[in-house]
Amino acid sequence: MHLNRSNLCWLVLALITVSYLVFWALLLGATAAYSTQDSWLQVLRSPEIRHATFLSLVTCSLAAGFALLLAVPVGYLMTRLEFRGKSWLDAALDIPIILPPLVVGLCLLIFFQTKIGKVIEMAVPFTYQVSGVVLAQFVVAAAFAIRTMRGTFQHLSARPEDVALTLGCTRFQALWHVALPAARRGMVAAFCIAWARSLGEFGPILVFAGATRMKTEVLPTTVWLELSVGNLEAAVAVSLFMVLLAVLVLVAVRATGEKV
């Protein structure tokens, strides 16, 4: 192949991409090389870690589901409606993304000590509960899901919805019958991102829901608990297990998404 300027440009861009992927491969390779067969067996046999795995799968799925339920209407509103102060609201929706995770946990903890928070806790207890794990995952994951849904609706023409309005739809019916079916791949992507984000969530969960074994312990908490007692091999094995789990679930969900 003749190396003209255009080809050189692609070559440089490809090198940057490959370098980044190689860097990640080296990171994961080094981590994998550190773990032993015994530590993997220990992870698989440990009832605490099995419980943490189960709880992670359940809470991540719930948090991602709730995040999607919020992200669809918010994303649609922010895309289709022009109003004063929209840029401020847009910035406000990104706050959970830019806040340090520990601060999010602290905010949750303090909120549930206020009068409103206590009233809510009388109906559904959150602090140091499994529901608190879901809430801590949800508040951060929702911001990412909203970004994804907003991007999805921005890429979809509003024209079919306009036509639906002239054919007899209310705005809600246009959203339900036209926009949502067209946005289904974006919804799968938003769910995936929210799920992956929830799986990696640690700071807010530790502060707000605690790290009680067999109760509010999720996989990132396990890594921290194992590290804190000097069990590096188990921490590494759990970390790799999380990587494997995340890849498996995301591949499965994405494969489903390709079919919808």
Next chain:
Amino acid sequence: MIQLEQLAWKVSGRTILESVSVAIPANTYAVLMGPTGCGKTTLLEILCGLRQPTAGRVRLDGVDVTDLEPRERGIGYVPQDLALFPGLRVREQIGFAPKLRGLPPAEIESRVEHLAGQFGIAHLLNRLPDMLSGGEKQRVALARALAAQPRLLLLDEPLSALDESMRAEAVALLQRVQQEHALTVLHVTHSSSEAAALGTLHLRMVAGRLEAESRA
């Protein structure tokens, strides 16, 4: 009959439409021409109710519809990109409006079959929009609009995506549809030949104003 009275549309301090007034009698095929960006599509969107005019009124058959929602106006709208619903088969596209109105399935099916036969797309009923040619999409969009039994049909450059050989056929189809459904049509086009072939009332818009008007 369409009556536009002193319609204006301004956005961010920029005037798109200014004092647009016109009366289009019932069962007329009106064509609207004008340079790109002069406000033709905006005018159609105001007629549909998709935009609220900054000033002025829209009357249909003597009824002021300016504050009515699009679904309450009885207007069929075919935009330039045709805007077929992604993921819905042709049968569902045409049956969309009848289904929304809660018609019995048998009646929906009969209306779909009738329109599909009229537009020569009966063999396409189970296809998705991605599997249709430009001409087929245009027919589906027209059938979908007519399934709602509108009094007025607004067409925004509906033939722009068709090649020359298909255009003559499409012009004949539009003439037939207008007569068979006794419709008042407002058709936006850039094509003088299309306007000459179809229009019984010719309108021209320049820089947000309706400047010339002639009757065929």
